[in-house]
Amino acid sequence: MIIVPPALLYASLLMGRFPVSPLDVAHILLAQIFPMAPDWPKSAEIIVVQIRLPRAIMAMCVGAGLSISGAAYQGMFRNPLVSTDILGVTAASGFGAAVAILLSRNALQMQLIAFAFGLAGVMLTYLIARVSRTTPVLMLVLSGIIVASFFSACLSGTKYVADPDSKLPAITYWLLGSLNAASITALSTALPPIIVGSAGLLLVRWKLNVLAMGDEEARALGLRTEWVKGAIIVCTTLITAAAVSVCGMVGWVGLVIPHIGRMLVGPDHRTLLPATLSIGACFLLVVDDIARTATAGEIPLGILTAVIGAPFFAYLLRKTRGSWQ
Amino acid sequence: MRVGSLKPLLCAVALSGIAAAALAQPRSSAPTAAGVPAPATRQIVDAAGRTVTIPLQVNRVADPWPANNAMVLMLGGADKLVATSVQARNQPWLRKLYPRIDRVPAAFNAAGEANIETLIGARPDVILMAYGGALPRWLDAVTAYHLPVVMMPNDSLEGLKTVARMTGEVLGERESQAAAEYIRYFDDNIRRITQITNKLPASERPKVLHTASAGILTVDGRRSVIDDWINIAGGVNAADVAGLGRPVSMEQVAAWNPDVIIVGTAPNQQNRRAILDDPRWREIKAVRDGKVFANPSGAYLWDRHSAEAALQVLWAAKLLHPTLFADLDVKRETRRFYARFFHHALSDSELASIMNATAP
Numbered sequence: 201m202i203i204v205p206p207a208l209l210y211a212s213l214l215m216g217r218f219p220v221s222p223l224d225v226a227h228i229l230l231a232q233i234f235p236m237a238p239d240w241p242k243s244a245e246i247i248v249v250q251i252r253l254p255r256a257i258m259a260m261c262v263g264a265g266l267s268i269s270g271a272a273y274q275g276m277f278r279n280p281l282v283s284t285d286i287l288g289v290t291a292a293s294g295f296g297a298a299v300a301i302l303l304s305r306n307a308l309q310m311q312l313i314a315f316a317f318g319l320a321g322v323m324l325t326y327l328i329a330r331v332s333r334t335t336p337v338l339m340l341v342l343s344g345i346i347v348a349s350f351f352s353a354c355l356s357g358t359k360y361v362a363d364p365d366s367k368l369p370a371i372t373y374w375l376l377g378s379l380n381a382a383s384i385t386a387l388s389t390a391l392p393p394i395i396v397g398s399a400g401l402l403l404v405r406w407k408l409n410v411l412a413m414g415d416e417e418a419r420a421l422g423l424r425t426e427w428v429k430g431a432i433i434v435c436t437t438l439i440t441a442a443a444v445s446v447c448g449m450v451g452w453v454g455l456v457i458p459h460i461g462r463m464l465v466g467p468d469h470r471t472l473l474p475a476t477l478s479i480g481a482c483f484l485l486v487v488d489d490i491a492r493t494a495t496a497g498e499i500p501l502g503i504l505t506a507v508i509g510a511p512f513f514a515y516l517l518r519k520t521r522g523s524w525q
Numbered sequence: 526m527r528v529g530s531l532k533p534l535l536c537a538v539a540l541s542g543i544a545a546a547a548l549a550q551p552r553s554s555a556p557t558a559a560g561v562p563a564p565a566t567r568q569i570v571d572a573a574g575r576t577v578t579i580p581l582q583v584n585r586v587a588d589p590w591p592a593n594n595a596m597v598l599m600l601g602g603a604d605k606l607v608a609t610s611v612q613a614r615n616q617p618w619l620r621k622l623y624p625r626i627d628r629v630p631a632a633f634n635a636a637g638e639a640n641i642e643t644l645i646g647a648r649p650d651v652i653l654m655a656y657g658g659a660l661p662r663w664l665d666a667v668t669a670y671h672l673p674v675v676m677m678p679n680d681s682l683e684g685l686k687t688v689a690r691m692t693g694e695v696l697g698e699r700e701s702q703a704a705a706e707y708i709r710y711f712d713d714n715i716r717r718i719t720q721i722t723n724k725l726p727a728s729e730r731p732k733v734l735h736t737a738s739a740g741i742l743t744v745d746g747r748r749s750v751i752d753d754w755i756n757i758a759g760g761v762n763a764a765d766v767a768g769l770g771r772p773v774s775m776e777q778v779a780a781w782n783p784d785v786i787i788v789g790t791a792p793n794q795q796n797r798r799a800i801l802d803d804p805r806w807r808e809i810k811a812v813r814d815g816k817v818f819a820n821p822s823g824a825y826l827w828d829r830h831s832a833e834a835a836l837q838v839l840w841a842a843k844l845l846h847p848t849l850f851a852d853l854d855v856k857r858e859t860r861r862f863y864a865r866f867f868h869h870a871l872s873d874s875e876l877a878s879i880m881n882a883t884a885p
């Protein structure tokens with residue numbers, strides 16, 4: 201679980217539509233740390249350092265972030281069907297991004313607008329769900345549905361008014377998910393929220409075990425449930441909003457990777473969360489390698505995550521016969 | 526007593542139903558019964574292979590296709606427009622050349638869906654549509670009102686001539702003549718370019734990448750109007766994918782390593798800037814050589830299915846082969862074109878706005 205992600209990362213850097221020899225890749229990577237006389241083409245260096253590396257790191261961080269968020273939410277809501285978009289963050293971020301496309305904003309502005317909308321959407325959900333200083337799970341879920349449907353409708357509205365020659369395809373492809381926007385600039389703005397959020401979730405992971413027993417029991421055991429819930433919501437929202445803002449809507453990962461984690465290490469959140477982090481990173485990295493290398497065009501991530509993930513999940517499901525629950 | 530009081534009401538309802546049926550009946554047969562000849566019609570075969578019957582005299586046209594709104598204007602039939610789309614009304618140069626477009630009801634949305642009631646209320650004689658392989662879903666609804674729908678091709682530069690001819694034919698005699706004049710001009714321009722570019726060997730044809738949007742990287746591939754004008758202008762499309770606006774990865778662009786990049790899609794200049802500023806594009810040949818250009822845009826985007834495609838081939842040829850076309854003055858040709866076909870004398874700043882694809 202610790203060795204596989206870096207190994208896959210290196211393997212991913214060797215793959216691509218642009219021919220770069222494995223030796224050159226190794227040299228270029230070493231040259232970033234140790235001073236070396238460049239004996240490789242400048243274009244190869246840009247491919248490896250500016251294009252492949254940021255994209256692979258982005259894939260790993262987004263995959264890891266969405267998976268750990270999904271695992272945390274499934275524990276907190278005590279429901280295995282919950283995924284990261286339950287509180288409306290995906291729909292709200294998606295709407296923000298679509299607005300940015302409509303207004304012809306550049307990539308960075310688009311990312312920031314999508315991120316801000318994602319945070320605002322969840323804040324709205326939280327305010328609607330708040331009842332006399334507590335936020336019951338049912339209230340949260342229902343307000344999440346309200347906010348998500350509202351922003352989904354707004355999102356459809358932007359598609360309705362978008363120019364079919366230019367803006368509409370851009371919005372459509374963006375919604376299907378793609379890591380093509382990954383660059384060093386995009387990394388520098390999207391990674392901090394994902395890392396902070398994931399670290400936060402790892403810190404509270406043992407409290408998740410208590411929370412998963414239910415609000416009443418958790419309170420009886422002396423857990424300040426409102427604080428823990430608030431912290432989890434803040435962390436997952438930071439992660440998901442940052443992920444959606446940079447690569448669009450990537451479904452499936454946040455819902456299914458936690459289950460794969462449970463099959464492998466069991467339901468204890470203390471081990472489950474680090475495990476999903478690693479599995480999610482590997483999964484999205486591999487999927488994105490296929491997305492960018494299989495054809496001359498770019499295959500949208502949203503299509504591949506399920507097309508590749510579903511048979512794999514089915515296989516695991518049959519093999520374990522659902523016994524991990 | 527109660528039942529009795531309902532009786533007259535029921536009778537009235539029944540009677541009104543019969544009356545309505547009676548009134549509806551003669552509506553279609555009355556004119557012939559009275560000896561008035563049926564309205565004269567003619568037939569046109571459209572891009573979907575349907576034979577469509579349209580009135581002999583067409584005075585009212587519905588046309589949601591933004592590029593074709595400019596075509597209708599160019600052919601002199603814009604005053605016949607009775608319904609259009611929001612996207613057509615939002616074209617800055619179309620608004621400038623034909624301010625009335627703002628008051629033409631927008632009966633259609635971006636996806637070609639129609640508000641049937643607005644459309645029927647506009648009482649068009651004919652509805653003009655772009656044919657993308659499927660007939661509009663609302664076709665049956667408008668056919669019930671005897672509103673003919675004429676589908677026009679939308680897939681190649683050759684198809685553009687068909688669009689000009691069909692649009693002229695639908696609109697009337699005068700517009701048909703304007704279309705014939707335009708098609709002659711169009712063919713002359715193509716011939717002028719191809720008699721030079723046809724002789725170019727593959728090695729002298731620069732690889733051209735035409736991007737459709739920058740934020741989400743999409744490019745225009747083979748089998749499209751874009752591919753057609755790149756070939757005519759003496760280039761070869763770098764994007765080895767099929768169709769318009771296809772998403773591709775950054776690395777694939779690097780692997781294609783285009784010699785020239787042409788940035789389509791508003792805001793062209795801003796999207797061009799984004800490419801020049803992005804370190805990932807830095808080592809691509811076109812960027813290194815400073816050959817990244819914004820596509821001009823006028824009454825419609827020059828690079829798409831627009832009347833100005835006749836100018837696009839000149840502009841692209843001069844761009845790709847400046848020495849071969851040293852005597853070709855694209856700006857002068859552009860002035861002439863707008864004066865001759867849009868009856869608008871371009872000022873210097875207006876010319877610059879078209880060449881730079883900024884709003885007038």
